[in-house]
Amino acid sequence: MAYHFSPIKLDDKGHIRDSVFAILRNAILDKKLEPGQRLVERSIAEELGISRTPVREAIHKLVLERLVTHVPRKGVVVSGFTKADIVEILVIRTSLEALICSIAAAKIKPRELKRLESLAKQISDEHEKGNLKKSNQLNDKFHEIIYRAAESPRVHNFLNTLHEYITKFTQVAYSKPGRPAEVWVEHKAIIEALSRHDSSEAEAVAKKHAENSSKAFLEMAYCD
Amino acid sequence: MAYHFSPIKLDDKGHIRDSVFAILRNAILDKKLEPGQRLVERSIAEELGISRTPVREAIHKLVLERLVTHVPRKGVVVSGFTKADIVEILVIRTSLEALICSIAAAKIKPRELKRLESLAKQISDEHEKGNLKKSNQLNDKFHEIIYRAAESPRVHNFLNTLHEYITKFTQVAYSKPGRPAEVWVEHKAIIEALSRHDSSEAEAVAKKHAENSSKAFLEMAYCD
DNA sequence: TTTTAGAATATGGTATACCAACATCCCTTG
DNA sequence: CAAGGGATGTTGGTATACCATATTCTAAAA
Numbered sequence: 001m002a003y004h005f006s007p008i009k010l011d012d013k014g015h016i017r018d019s020v021f022a023i024l025r026n027a028i029l030d031k032k033l034e035p036g037q038r039l040v041e042r043s044i045a046e047e048l049g050i051s052r053t054p055v056r057e058a059i060h061k062l063v064l065e066r067l068v069t070h071v072p073r074k075g076v077v078v079s080g081f082t083k084a085d086i087v088e089i090l091v092i093r094t095s096l097e098a099l100i101c102s103i104a105a106a107k108i109k110p111r112e113l114k115r116l117e118s119l120a121k122q123i124s125d126e127h128e129k130g131n132l133k134k135s136n137q138l139n140d141k142f143h144e145i146i147y148r149a150a151e152s153p154r155v156h157n158f159l160n161t162l163h164e165y166i167t168k169f170t171q172v173a174y175s176k177p178g179r180p181a182e183v184w185v186e187h188k189a190i191i192e193a194l195s196r197h198d199s200s201e202a203e204a205v206a207k208k209h210a211e212n213s214s215k216a217f218l219e220m221a222y223c224d
Numbered sequence: 225m226a227y228h229f230s231p232i233k234l235d236d237k238g239h240i241r242d243s244v245f246a247i248l249r250n251a252i253l254d255k256k257l258e259p260g261q262r263l264v265e266r267s268i269a270e271e272l273g274i275s276r277t278p279v280r281e282a283i284h285k286l287v288l289e290r291l292v293t294h295v296p297r298k299g300v301v302v303s304g305f306t307k308a309d310i311v312e313i314l315v316i317r318t319s320l321e322a323l324i325c326s327i328a329a330a331k332i333k334p335r336e337l338k339r340l341e342s343l344a345k346q347i348s349d350e351h352e353k354g355n356l357k358k359s360n361q362l363n364d365k366f367h368e369i370i371y372r373a374a375e376s377p378r379v380h381n382f383l384n385t386l387h388e389y390i391t392k393f394t395q396v397a398y399s400k401p402g403r404p405a406e407v408w409v410e411h412k413a414i415i416e417a418l419s420r421h422d423s424s425e426a427e428a429v430a431k432k433h434a435e436n437s438s439k440a441f442l443e444m445a446y447c448d
Numbered sequence: 449t450t451t452t453a454g455a456a457t458a459t460g461g462t463a464t465a466c467c468a469a470c471a472t473c474c475c476t477t478g
Numbered sequence: 479c480a481a482g483g484g485a486t487g488t489t490g491g492t493a494t495a496c497c498a499t500a501t502t503c504t505a506a507a508a
Contacts, residue, residue, distance in 0.1 A: 015461070041490070049461040056490090064288055066378065075490065088376050091323060096333060099319040152312050154290060158382075239491070265460070273491040280460090297500060299460065 003033070007049035016050055020058035023048070028067050028078055029165070035080035035188030039068060065161065088215065093162045094210035096155055097143075101190065102199040104150040112149050112214075113195050116142060120187040127180045133181075140189065146194070168216070176216045186212065227257070227391070231273035240274055244282035247272070252291050252302055253389070259304035263292060289385065317386045318434035321367075321378055325414065325430030326423040328374040334395065336373050339421050340366060344411040351404045359404075364391075366411065390441070400440045405427065 005027075019194045024044075045055045059076055062068045068076040079085075119142045126135040140163075142185055147156045186209040193202035229251075232243055249267075251257045269279045283300055286292045292300040303309075343366045350359040364387075371380045410433040417426035 016459085040488090042488085045463095049265075052490095053462055053464090057281075057284060062283060064285070066381075071250070084375075088378050091376075092320075092382075093380060095319050095323040096316075099315065103315070128423070152315075154309075154312055155316060156288075156315075241491085264458085266458085269493095276460095277492055277494090297460090 003027075003047055005044065005046060005047040007047070015054070017057040017061075019052035020044075020048065020050070020054050020073070021061050024058055024062060025065075025067060027124075028062075033078045035077045035078050038074065039076045039078065041075075057182065081156055085149065086221070087218070089162055089165055090210075090214040093159065093166065094207060094214060096159050096162070097210040098203045098207035100147055100152060100155045100161045101194070102203035103152055104146045105197050105199040105202035106193050107151060108146075108149040108194050108197070112145055113191065116187075116191050116194070119145070120191060124180065124184045144188075149194075150184075174218050179212075179216050182212060183209075227251075227268060227271055229268065229271040232422070237423065239278070239284075241278035241281040244268075244274070244278050245285050248282055248286060249289075249291060252286075257302045261302045262298065263300045263302065265299075277282070310445070311442070313386055313389055314434075314438040317383065317390065318431060318438060320383050320386070321434040322427045322431035324371055324374045324376060324379045324383065325418070326427035327376055328370045329380075329418050329421050329423040329426035330417050331375060332370075332373040336369055337415065340369055340411075340415050340418070343369070344408065344415060347411070348408045363407075370414075375420075387407065400444055403436075403440050406436060407433075419443050 005023065008016065008023075024033075024039070033039075039059055041052045041055050041059065045052045048055070059068065063070050063076060067079055069079050070076050090191060119138055123138045125136050126138060143159075143163075147159060150156065186205065189205040190202065190209060193205050229247065232240065232247075248257075248263070257263075263283055265276045265279050265283065269276045272279070283292065287294050287300060291303055293303050294300050343362055347359050347362045347366060350362060367383075367387075371383060374380065407438050410429065413429040414426065414433060
């Protein structure tokens, strides 16, 4: 069976395995690869014009991220994403967002707070201008600031992984009518709690923010 | 430099990479490998009497678990575990324990509740008999039941990983004077909330339980 | 003695080769 | 014609070979 991958360009300076990982990951998230489909090392390597080794390593990483499942005597197959899976990812994110915000509240610096205020405003502005893409980008930055302030590399890293899953769809979620205005209010509340270094309040508002965002996402994602 | 690993026995039916992973992981957690020490694929492979391939795959997995760090142009080095790292792991666990309990509350079956009650009692009994090892084993089972009831494979999996980090020390933590009695009470509270399918209460008591357990651990672990 | 260019070495990344386990299919045999 | 069995093919696991880069060592020149 053909996967329709193009040969990899070798002028990349990074490692091939990372390119392969990105290619496969995107193919799965973009549904180019159907759930249940087998990933055959040799075939993929051949189509990409490389050896099996980097393909193996990329697939191994996909297994650990649960995007594919190792089936004994079958190799790896693309995991199906049921609604339950998406809900699970969203609740984990919610939980960890709340956690990282509460940690950040204790450590955040005035400079970072300033940056958050500026970003919150920009996010709102850009959205009004109809620039969804830019607005989303800035939104990512907003949360990244908070993540960094918390100085919790494991939570940070894990949230990034979850975020990437969700990113593929979030463009949709954000365009829910009325949501941007809510986001503006919620961001302000988060900044408020952070600036008072009120950990439990920060946890509460971040949780609310993530819950609302999840709800908006699920409503949009399951219209189809 | 020698790592003092013995050649792997090939009568294992599982994959070599898994054995290597376990060996390296234990070596790191048991401090046989010092933080900052480099892990050289060729040397390890040679000492274990195998090829580099499974060693690479094992190391790759260690990187993703942050037990070792990939340093460009240096290979991988054993990560240091600062107190901040341990605290981070404990707070993540706390957060996810609370989450999984709240999920479990909605789904748990009478049969599982029965099992929990029986286990809570046994845990307490075994501890009174001075059988710490058995008591800890049962404690793991107790939490495993809850994890399974939640039917949330990602949270479950992640908690297991965190748990393994902590397990190496927990023997100590549990022997804190007075803690077993508290555990008994907390377990009862968790069962109570679960049996009423009260998610928010379950979340609260599970959080408390994990926080207390973390506190006990930190107090014991940093006497030295 | 110090500095520096170049060789030797170490090491990780990639490619290839080999093997064992399992699946598939065709052929034999009743 | 059906069932059993073996040949063949597919595939993942492991071993080995090769390569690029960076580091270290050496030796010659200033």
